[in-house]
Amino acid sequence: xxxxxxxxxxxxxxxxxxxxxxxxxxxxxxxxxxxxxxxxxxxxxxxxxxxxxxxxxxxxxxxxxxxxxxxxxxxxxxxxxxxxxxxxxxxxxxxxxxxxxxxxxxxxxxxxxxxxxxxxxxxxxxxxxxxxxxxxxxxxxxxxxxxxxxxxxxxxxxxxxxxxxxxxxxxxxxxxxxxxxxxxxxxxxxxxxxxxxxxxxxxxxxxxxxxxxxxxxxxxxxxxxxxxxxxxxxxxxxxxxxxxxxxxxxxxxxxxxxxxxxxxxxxxxxxxxxxxxxxxxxxxxxxxxxxxxxxxxxxxxxxxxxxxxxxxxxxxxxxxxxxxxxxxxxxxxxxxxxxxxxxxxxxxxxxxxxxxxxxxxxxxxxxxxxxxxxxxxxxxxxxxxxxxxxxxxxxxxxxxxxxxxxxxxxxxxxxxxx
Amino acid sequence: xxxxxxxxxxxxxxxxxxxxxxxxxxxxxxxxxxxxxxxxxxxxxxxxxxxxxxxxxxxxxxxxxxxxxxxxxxxxxxxxxxxxxxxxxxxxxxxxxxxxxxxxxxxxxxxxxxxxxxxxxxxxxxxxxxxxxxxxxxxxxxxxxxxxxxxxxxxxxxxxxxxxxxxxxxxxxxxxxxxxxxxxxxxxxxxxxxxxxxxxxxxxxxxxxxxxxxxxxxxxxxxxxxxxxxxxxxxxxxxxxxxxxxxxxxxxxxxxxxxxxxxxxxxxxxxxxxxxxxxxxxxxxxxxxxxxxx
Numbered sequence: 001x002x003x004x005x006x007x008x009x010x011x012x013x014x015x016x017x018x019x020x021x022x023x024x025x026x027x028x029x030x031x032x033x034x035x036x037x038x039x040x041x042x043x044x045x046x047x048x049x050x051x052x053x054x055x056x057x058x059x060x061x062x063x064x065x066x067x068x069x070x071x072x073x074x075x076x077x078x079x080x081x082x083x084x085x086x087x088x089x090x091x092x093x094x095x096x097x098x099x100x101x102x103x104x105x106x107x108x109x110x111x112x113x114x115x116x117x118x119x120x121x122x123x124x125x126x127x128x129x130x131x132x133x134x135x136x137x138x139x140x141x142x143x144x145x146x147x148x149x150x151x152x153x154x155x156x157x158x159x160x161x162x163x164x165x166x167x168x169x170x171x172x173x174x175x176x177x178x179x180x181x182x183x184x185x186x187x188x189x190x191x192x193x194x195x196x197x198x199x200x201x202x203x204x205x206x207x208x209x210x211x212x213x214x215x216x217x218x219x220x221x222x223x224x225x226x227x228x229x230x231x232x233x234x235x236x237x238x239x240x241x242x243x244x245x246x247x248x249x250x251x252x253x254x255x256x257x258x259x260x261x262x263x264x265x266x267x268x269x270x271x272x273x274x275x276x277x278x279x280x281x282x283x284x285x286x287x288x289x290x291x292x293x294x295x296x297x298x299x300x301x302x303x304x305x306x307x308x309x310x311x312x313x314x315x316x317x318x319x320x321x322x323x324x325x326x327x328x329x330x331x332x333x334x335x336x337x338x339x340x341x342x343x344x345x346x347x348x349x350x351x352x353x354x355x356x357x358x359x360x361x362x363x364x365x366x367x368x369x370x371x372x373x374x375x376x377x378x379x380x381x382x383x384x385x386x387x388x389x390x391x392x393x394x395x396x397x398x399x400x401x402x403x404x405x406x407x408x409x410x411x412x413x414x415x416x417x418x
Numbered sequence: 419x420x421x422x423x424x425x426x427x428x429x430x431x432x433x434x435x436x437x438x439x440x441x442x443x444x445x446x447x448x449x450x451x452x453x454x455x456x457x458x459x460x461x462x463x464x465x466x467x468x469x470x471x472x473x474x475x476x477x478x479x480x481x482x483x484x485x486x487x488x489x490x491x492x493x494x495x496x497x498x499x500x501x502x503x504x505x506x507x508x509x510x511x512x513x514x515x516x517x518x519x520x521x522x523x524x525x526x527x528x529x530x531x532x533x534x535x536x537x538x539x540x541x542x543x544x545x546x547x548x549x550x551x552x553x554x555x556x557x558x559x560x561x562x563x564x565x566x567x568x569x570x571x572x573x574x575x576x577x578x579x580x581x582x583x584x585x586x587x588x589x590x591x592x593x594x595x596x597x598x599x600x601x602x603x604x605x606x607x608x609x610x611x612x613x614x615x616x617x618x619x620x621x622x623x624x625x626x627x628x629x630x631x632x633x634x635x636x637x638x639x640x641x642x643x644x645x646x647x648x649x650x651x652x653x654x655x656x657x658x659x660x661x662x663x664x665x666x667x668x669x670x671x672x673x674x675x676x677x678x679x680x681x682x683x684x685x686x687x688x689x690x691x692x693x694x695x696x697x698x699x700x701x702x703x704x705x706x707x708x709x710x711x712x
Contacts, residue, residue: 040534041529041534045534046535049534049535180682203677206676206681208681208682208684210634212630212634215672216425216669216684217676219421219425219428219673220676223421223424224420237536240536241630244545244630248547248554248556249547249556250547250549266536269535270535270537270538270632271538273538276545
């Protein structure tokens with residue numbers, strides 16, 4: 001008798017649990033849930049405080065216009081302080097909320113979550129950070145770099161350096177100044193390969209977290225190694241510190257090119273303003289500035305609500321990337337709804353297929369001419385260079401990609417490792 | 419050799435700037451026998467106030483310096499009165515725990531009140547280096563080092579020659595005896611904390627202009643622990659010598675060892691030195707031979 005009661009109670013409990021778990025998924029019928037990982041606090045907070053408002057403003061704009069194929073999007077943000085345990089926890093919470101896709105943030109987090117996303121069939125995007133091998137859609141079906149990976153950025157930096165040094169790198173000295181974590185180390189294989197290919201001497205200089213001091217490294221680069229050019233790959237507080245240090249040892253900032261996390265308006269402001277950073281070169285995977293229709297549309301949306309546009313819009317590098325990042329999810333969801341019907345319940349797998357059909361979405365030039373396919377989840381690896389001129393980031397190149405054959409070779413070599 | 423001299427020069431200037439912060443530890447320890455584990459956060463708070471006053475409010479630099487000094491003296495007085503005075507006579511570990519708690523509160527409240535963005539302030543000196551032979555002197559570091567030297571000299575004189583300084587040393591030596599001799603112990607405690615506030619204010623402005631202003635400035639406090647342990651917790655000359663040794667060691671180590679070990683020696687070399695110092699001479703190079711369990 002007791003066992004019958006117990007089994008009955010267990011059945012009720014199991015039923016309640018199933019119902020409880022099913023409810024968030026059913027709620028997804030009305031709103032399509034997208035998970036937003038954010039870093040408004042922690043070592044890289046300077047990014048998140050601007051990037052994440054860009055995510056939300058774009059969703060608000062889409063929703064204000066009737067949503068995607070008539071469906072509203074609900075972006076749920078969780079701050080992970082740029083710490084992996086919190087990043088994994090936020091993923092689990094997003095999964096529980098019924099998210100059909102997740103905006104990841106951070107190379108270590110992306111690496112920690114890649115296998116889980118595949119298991120759960122939830123696509124995640126990692127624009128501008130690791131893992132670079134995630135560009136291989138066959139091998140990482142649920143991971144989408146959606147913008148130039150660190151490998152493509154490193155290749156672009158070498159091409160830019162080559163152009164700046166007269167089209168020939170033979171015998172030249174290039175210093176790689178990097179934040180000492182998995183993200184900082186990721187481009188090393190490409191740089192080492194290109195050093196052999198182009199005949200330049202590469203020397204690496206690691207900066208430990210949180211990167212607020214790099215006096216010895218900068219002295220070494222400028223006075224002992226005497227680098228012809230510096231490729232910097234720093235994040236958080238360290239880009240502004242590097243700008244100050246190079247300036248203080250008299251090394252010309254026009255001989256420094258930074259990968260994508262070291263070239264925002266916030267970095268220039270933290271270094272003492274654009275005038276200090278004159279000549280500094282930055283790689284960008286989204287357009288910089290406010291001269292895009294989407295900016296005007298967001299400003300108009302705020303105006304209709306009787307509000308002023310947020311101050312974050314002025315920090316265009318990260319804000320625009322926030323728009324870019326969310327726009328890829330919106331387009332993937334749009335493609336999924338187009339494939340299954342506007343009122344259909346879409347799953348992570350549908351959105352994954354939607355990502356693989358993104359093509360020709362440029363937001364008036366804010367996004368590169370990218371094309372995602374089942375094999376290429378990077379979309380081509382396009383970047384632009386912006387240079388600090390007159391205290392402001394000024395466009396110095398059109399969209400370009402560099403050494404695609406070298407990148408392809410490394411993606412294939414990485415695939416053979418497992 | 420040229421590179422070695424460059425690293426040495428850089429290390430000496432940075433070391434003197436560490437000494438300025440170390441002085442905050444020493445002043446409090448000399449007067450109250452307690453280590454202020456929130457000294458780095460005091461520096462951070464000063465920098466955040468300087469950033470708000472200069473960048474947000476747009477006030478001139480020298481006015482900002484006065485405001486930060488006044489704010490930090492007021493803060494330290496208030497802190498002594500509200501938090502630390504009730505702990506008078508309690509075990510020293512209570513004061514230490516209070517300062518650790520205070521550090522956590524300030525790290526949380528700082529960004530909450532002043533915002534998370536990194537602000538930049540400049541000392542009224544050029545950004546371009548002064549080149550003297552092999553040395554590349556950074557005007558900001560040079561200014562920081564000069565400010566540190568000035569205040570180190572001033573406090574040394576204060577403790578050795580002035581009546582109040584002697585009284586403060588008496589209070590630190592034995593609170594009960596000092597009290598019996600008619601010295602107002604509470605007043606001198608408050609004075610010590612106010613002096614730590616002054617040092618933090620100057621350190622915050624100097625380090626804030628070096629690094630940029632946000633919560634990360636507090637990390638300087640961690641760097642200063644090896645300085646005071648090495649030099650001696652109760653010694654002003656110790657703060658100078660400790661600062662110089664740590665500044666030079668971390669720069670030279672980073673310059674020569676980083677290429678072989680992949681980086682990071684700048685951060686751990688001072689702590690290796692600190693542990694060695696604790697093993698060989700736990701009271702520091704200039705510290706008094708008095709050991710207590712903490």
